[in-house]
Structure formats: C-alpha cells, structure tokens
Amino acid sequence: MKPQKKTAIRPAWSVGARVTTYHSPDPAIAEDQWPQKNGVIVEDHGEMIDSVTRSYGRTWALPRRWAVLLDEGQLVSRDGAELEVEGTRSTEPPK
Numbered sequence: 001m002k003p004q005k006k007t008a009i010r011p012a013w014s015v016g017a018r019v020t021t022y023h024s025p026d027p028a029i030a031e032d033q034w035p036q037k038n039g040v041i042v043e044d045h046g047e048m049i050d051s052v053t054r055s056y057g058r059t060w061a062l063p064r065r066w067a068v069l070l071d072e073g074q075l076v077s078r079d080g081a082e083l084e085v086e087g088t089r090s091t092e093p094p095k
Contacts (some may be wrong), residue, residue: 001028003025006008008026012064013040013041013044013065013080014044014055014085015041015042015043015044016040016041017040017041017085018038018039018086018087019040019041019068019077019078019083019084019085019086020037020038020083020084020085020086020088021036021037021038021070021076021078021082021083021084022034022035022036022037022070022082023035023070023074023076027075029058034055037070037071037072038070038071038086039069039070039071039090040068040069041066041068041070041083042068043066043067044065044066044067045057045063045064045065045066045067045077046065059067063077064077064078064079064082065078065079065080066078066079066083067086068082068083
C-alpha cells in the first residue's frame with residue numbers, strides 16, 4: 001500500500017463514511033502501482049480484530065478492520081491507515 005501523509009488529526013472512521021484507498025483486481029500490478037479508488041465503509045470488524053490475541057504465523061491474509069465497497073463493485077478490506085477521506089488525496093503522483 002502507498003503510505004499516506006502523516007497528519008496530526010486522524011479521521012474517526014464509521015460505517016457509511018466515503019473513503020479513498022488504492023486497489024487493483026489485477027494480480028500482475030504491484031501494490032505500489034494500484035490506482036486510487038473511492039467507496040463507502042460497509043462494515044466495522046473492530047471488535048472481532050480487537051479480540052484476536054494470538055499470532056497468525058504469517059504475513060498474508062491478515063484481518064483488516066474495515067470492509068469497503070468500492071464504487072466499481074469490489075469489496076475490499078482495509079485498515080484505517082490505508083484509507084483517506086474521499087476527495088482529500090493529492091492528485092500528484094507519490095514520490
């Protein structure tokens with residue numbers, strides 16, 4: 001995932017919030033090349049994730065807090081650091 005700008009104030013995400021994230025269904029595209037996508041948070045898995053105390057023993061397929069339904073129809077899972085308020089992302093390419 002592309003890093004987001006550090007800010008002093010973090011949004012308080014909630015179900016129904018419009019967000020921006022990066023996503024590509026094409027496995028041939030590297031994560032740092034994924035295009036920006038907009039969508040809406042449809043589920044908060046926070047309580048379930050907070051209750052997990054064991055290590056998974058892997059770095060793939062880890063649980064994420066937010067389920068986001070992208071405007072294009074894909075359902076993706078993201079953590080808060082992978083989201084921004086829709087419309088606040090810079091149009092400049094990352095350096």
